[in-house]
Amino acid sequence: xxxxxxxxxxxxxxxxxxxxxxxxxxxxxxxxxxxxxxxxxxxxxxxxxxxxxxxxxxxxxxxxxxxxxxxxxxxxxxxxxxxxxxxxxxxxxxxxxxxxxxxxxxxxxxxxxxxxxxxxxxxxxxxxxxxxxxxxxxxxxxxxxxxxxxxxxxxxxxxxxxxxxxxxxxxxxxxxxxxxxxxxxxxxxxxxxxxxxxxxxxxxxxxxxxxxxxxxxxxxxxxxxxxxxxxxxxxxxxxxxxxxxxxxxxxxxxxxxxxxxxxxxxxxxxxxxxxxxxxxxxxxxxxxxxxxxxxxxxxxxxxxxxxxxxxxxxxxxxxxxxxxxxxxxxxxxxxxxxxxxxxxxxxxxxxxxxxxxxxxxxxxxxxxxxxxxxxxxxxxxxxxxxxxxxxxxxxxxxxxxxxxxxxxxxxxxxxxxxxxxxxxxxxxxxxxxxxxxxxxxxxxxxxxxxxxxxxxxxxxxxxxxxxxxx
Amino acid sequence: xxxxxxxxxxxxxxxxxxxxxxxxxxxxxxxxxxxxxxxxxxxxxxxxxxxxxxxxxxxxxxxxxxxxxxxxxxxxxxxxxxxxxxxxxxxxxxxxxxxxxxxxxxxxxxxxxxxxxxxxxxxxxxxxxxxxxxxxxxxxxxxxxxxxxxxxxxxxxxxxxxxxxxxxxxxxxxxxxxxxxxxxxxxxxxxxxxxxxxxxxxxxxxxxxxx
Numbered sequence: 001x002x003x004x005x006x007x008x009x010x011x012x013x014x015x016x017x018x019x020x021x022x023x024x025x026x027x028x029x030x031x032x033x034x035x036x037x038x039x040x041x042x043x044x045x046x047x048x049x050x051x052x053x054x055x056x057x058x059x060x061x062x063x064x065x066x067x068x069x070x071x072x073x074x075x076x077x078x079x080x081x082x083x084x085x086x087x088x089x090x091x092x093x094x095x096x097x098x099x100x101x102x103x104x105x106x107x108x109x110x111x112x113x114x115x116x117x118x119x120x121x122x123x124x125x126x127x128x129x130x131x132x133x134x135x136x137x138x139x140x141x142x143x144x145x146x147x148x149x150x151x152x153x154x155x156x157x158x159x160x161x162x163x164x165x166x167x168x169x170x171x172x173x174x175x176x177x178x179x180x181x182x183x184x185x186x187x188x189x190x191x192x193x194x195x196x197x198x199x200x201x202x203x204x205x206x207x208x209x210x211x212x213x214x215x216x217x218x219x220x221x222x223x224x225x226x227x228x229x230x231x232x233x234x235x236x237x238x239x240x241x242x243x244x245x246x247x248x249x250x251x252x253x254x255x256x257x258x259x260x261x262x263x264x265x266x267x268x269x270x271x272x273x274x275x276x277x278x279x280x281x282x283x284x285x286x287x288x289x290x291x292x293x294x295x296x297x298x299x300x301x302x303x304x305x306x307x308x309x310x311x312x313x314x315x316x317x318x319x320x321x322x323x324x325x326x327x328x329x330x331x332x333x334x335x336x337x338x339x340x341x342x343x344x345x346x347x348x349x350x351x352x353x354x355x356x357x358x359x360x361x362x363x364x365x366x367x368x369x370x371x372x373x374x375x376x377x378x379x380x381x382x383x384x385x386x387x388x389x390x391x392x393x394x395x396x397x398x399x400x401x402x403x404x405x406x407x408x409x410x411x412x413x414x415x416x417x418x419x420x421x422x423x424x425x426x427x428x429x430x431x432x433x434x435x436x437x438x439x440x441x442x443x444x445x446x447x448x449x450x451x452x453x454x455x456x457x458x459x460x461x462x463x464x465x466x467x468x469x470x
Numbered sequence: 471x472x473x474x475x476x477x478x479x480x481x482x483x484x485x486x487x488x489x490x491x492x493x494x495x496x497x498x499x500x501x502x503x504x505x506x507x508x509x510x511x512x513x514x515x516x517x518x519x520x521x522x523x524x525x526x527x528x529x530x531x532x533x534x535x536x537x538x539x540x541x542x543x544x545x546x547x548x549x550x551x552x553x554x555x556x557x558x559x560x561x562x563x564x565x566x567x568x569x570x571x572x573x574x575x576x577x578x579x580x581x582x583x584x585x586x587x588x589x590x591x592x593x594x595x596x597x598x599x600x601x602x603x604x605x606x607x608x609x610x611x612x613x614x615x616x617x618x619x620x621x622x623x624x625x626x627x628x629x630x631x632x633x634x635x636x637x638x639x640x641x642x643x644x645x646x647x648x649x650x651x652x653x654x655x656x657x658x659x660x661x662x663x664x665x666x667x668x669x670x671x672x673x674x675x676x677x678x679x680x681x
Contacts, residue, residue, distance in 0.1 A: 224581055228605065252577070256520065257658045257677060259575025259587045262601055268582050271603035274619075275612055462611060 004127050005195070005203045008094030009185070010141040011069030012040045015061055015092070017083055018074035019044030019052040026074040026098055026147045030135070031055075033144040034072075036152050040143075043068065061086045069093045072135065072145050077101035080131070081116055088124030094195075095121075096145050097130035102191055104132050114191065121194050133190030134166040137173075140184045140210035150174075157182020157433065158212030158295040160204050162197065164189055164219045172217075172288060180432050180439070181292045184210040197221070198230040205234045213294040215287055216242040216278070224269070228276040235277040239294050239456045242278050243287045244269050277459045279452060286448060289440050290456075293449040296438035297412035299457035302380040304330030305450065306373040307353035309385040310360050310392070314416065315353040318383045318443035325451035329353065330378040339372040361391065363398025367406065374411050381412040381453070383446050384437075388419035396427035409436035412453050414446040473515050474562050476676035480661075483649060485642070487673040488567050488665070494560040496542045502563040503538045509566040512541045513675075514549060518556035525549065531566060538563070567674045569667030570625060570634050574642060576606065576650055576659045584650050588616040588643060590625055591663040598622070607651045613643035626666075638671040639664075655681045 014034055020027035027046070031053040034042050044052035047059045058064050061071065061083075071092045073083055077099050087095055102114040114131070121128050129136060135146030139156045151173050159181055163169050166188040173186050185204070189196060197216065204211045221227060231240055247266040255261045273280045281287045305327050309315030322328055329352045332340070340350050343365045349355040354373070359365040373379050386395060396417060415437055417428045432439040440446045471479060474492045481487045489506050492515055493499035503510045514527025522528050526548045529541035542561055549558055571591030578584050582605055589601030602619040604612045617623060617639060626634050642664065650656055658679040665672050 222581070225583065225605065255577070255658065257575065257577065257660045257679070258573060258595060258662055259660050260577040260658050262575075262587060262589075262595070262599060263577040263579060263585060263603065265579075265581070267601070268579055268585050268603045268605075271585070271616070271619075272582065272605050274615060275604050275608060 001127055001199055002203060002207060004093045004125075005199065006207050007069045008127060008129070009136070009138050009143070009203070009208075011093070011143065013043065013066070013068050014038070014040060014070045014072060014143075014145065015043040015045055015064060015068045016052075016072045016074070017045045017061065019046050019057065021049065021052055029147040029149065030072050030074055030098070030145070033135075033146055033149040033152065036144060036149055037142050038144065040069075041066075061090050061092075064090070067091070070096065070145060072096045072098065074098045074147070077110075077113060077131075080113070081120060084117055084120045084124075084126065084128075088120065088126055092126065094127040095129065096133065096135045097128050097190070097193070098133060098135055098147060099130070100132040102131045104191055114193065118193055127195050127199075128193040129187070129195045130190035131193060133188045134169060136185065136187035137183075138185055139182075140208070148173075151186055153177050154186065155180065155182040156210075157184065158210065159183045159215060159291040160185040160187075160208070160211040160213070161215045161217070161291070162187050162189065162200050162204075163217035164192075165217060166190070168217045168284075171284060175284070175288055179288065179292070179441075180429065181288055182295060182433060184208065184212075197227045201227070201230055201234065201240070205237045211238065213291050214238055214240045215291045216240065217287070218242055218244045220246055224272065228272050228278075231276040231278050235462065236460045239460060240278045241281055241287065241290050241294075241452070241456070242273055243281050243284070244273070274459070277462065279456050279459055281452070285445065286452070289445050289449040290452040292433070292440070293412065293414060293438045293453050294456060296433040297414065297436050297453060298410055299460075300380040300412050300450070300454050301457070303327045303454055304378050304380045305383060306330055306332070306376070306379045306381075307383045307385070308356055308369060308373065309353060310356050311385070311387050312349075312355055312357075314385040314387060314443050315355065318385060318447055319353050321444050321447035325447050327381075327447065327451055327454065330376065330380070332373065332376050333378060336372055336376040340369055343369050343372070360395060363395055363402055366395070367399060367402045370413070371406075374409055374413070379411065381414070381450050383443065383450060384413055384415040385443055385446075386415065386417050388417075388424060393423070396424040396431070400427045400430045403431065403435060406435060411436070412450060413437045414450050415439050416441065416443055416446055471676075471678040471680065472517065473513070473675070476678050477673065479678065480673055480676055485645060485649075485673060486638075486671060487676075489565040491563050492560045493542070493563050496539050499542045499561055499563050500535045500538050503532070503535065506563065506565050509533050510538065511564045511566055512538065512545060513562040513564060514545050515559040515562045516549070516556055517559065519553075525553065564674070567663075567665035567672055569665045571663035572626075572639065572666055572671075573601070573660065573662040574646060574664055575661065576646065576656070578657045584654075586616075586643065586647055586650070588613075588620075588639075590620060590622050594622050594625075595662075604647075606647045608644070608647045610640060610644050613640040613647075616643060633668045634666050635668055635670050639666055642671050657681050
């Protein structure tokens, strides 16, 4: 399975079964995705036309000359069993089965049909992603095997989002474009015929060097222990974060035991995720922020934070957010304090949180302060806050210039740069996700992401974290 | 399995329990109390009663033989008057426990199979649902995390009197996890309360459901 998945996710050739020229067919949209920036061979399969999307089309999979690594299937459900047999005979490495109408529907025929395709898949050893999926996008190798071509606009990076829901991929995928989150993979597992979370997790950890953090969206699993056991066996290799939906608090109300009545599904999931070394997050925003921070920053070695702010208020709310999140303001060493004092006049608060106001027009000093606090042995991470004001127009651009020569920060720096649209856009883009810096929208979100970096760091080492729920 | 039976079973398996005997007469109770040493607690023992407090079935901190005799008579008397339809096995005479009360339990979940629960006893578990779970089997580090996860963990870290033997709690959690791994026939279990003092954890009451 693992060997085949390598070829499925980075195929040299793709056949689109049910490829179409008409907008109201999913096969049209899959072709649109694949004719964008995919460099391998694309074989449209359609018995009724000669050309689809300007490419020579084939009446059947058998008629395709040469090897087919991946088949994307978008034909009606009743035709799927025969189509899978054809894929098996052709020696296709794996399938994306977009077609819906299997066990997710009310009609019992759907369940029966899914049993049938499972059997066919087993017969040929054919990995099937889906059915009932929008497909997958592999940004690292430039393959968009989905019916949403716009996902190709997501920047290439280290976040793999593996979801039980296609809708969540669409929610997060477009937010990723907006918020400069860079992804390696975006995938909905659909009904998880035989490619489920454990298979994909193993692939991403062992075979996919482009993935730096794995974000899971889970609704419910028949056999959650299989996922948790695999995650545990891979513990410490790559950070895994999970957003578990369906938070039923209800235990067994018939139980006459305290334990039984308190053992709600979500309470167990919570404990089980931690046990497996997976960080649980509780919202879309937190999932994306945390994934971005892990992808961009070093992991902190402790909880001591330096807060650097150009304006007092944002620095204060960031400082307030630290303790409930399990972090604390670090105390600078004398040497660090001397370096800061040399860079800032005494009209500012120069202890942590540092008021950088007086240096606001001097990006060189700002960077020097940032370096000074990072060098401090008591600092494990930095929250950096810069709000635009007309007079500091050149700050962001200036920082970009000085950062060019700087080495990557070995401690995490999470920053907020807030400015009217159009003013700092380019420098923000140039600073974000570079040299160990991640940019997030608000001080509170920056602190939460920082806290999660610390938790991920602790979990990967198999250590408990005292501050989970505060 | 309830009360004395459950405690005897757990003791046989090597778990720390408060010394407990079932007494069927006043003289018997007085004798058992002397054997254990004072103070002792008396508890109603009936297969039909779950909440002993509500049935007026508990007398704690009894300091001598006369208090034990009086307690025995009161428990049996009010039980016979208030709940004549229910069966009475006797009265449990138990070594007096002390320290922080915690709950250790296990349940069998449809999807997850056996899971272990830890929480602070009394109001914390009933009203606040301040508990943590782990899948069985689990390791010693998981047991430590279970304790640290509780919102009320400061009760364990900084109790008002004395210190709390956290390693003993950890040993108990790991021990129960191992025990359940080897006994899949056990479906549900409440060890509630378990008293944790500065020197050890002792199971005070237990209920076990065996398939």
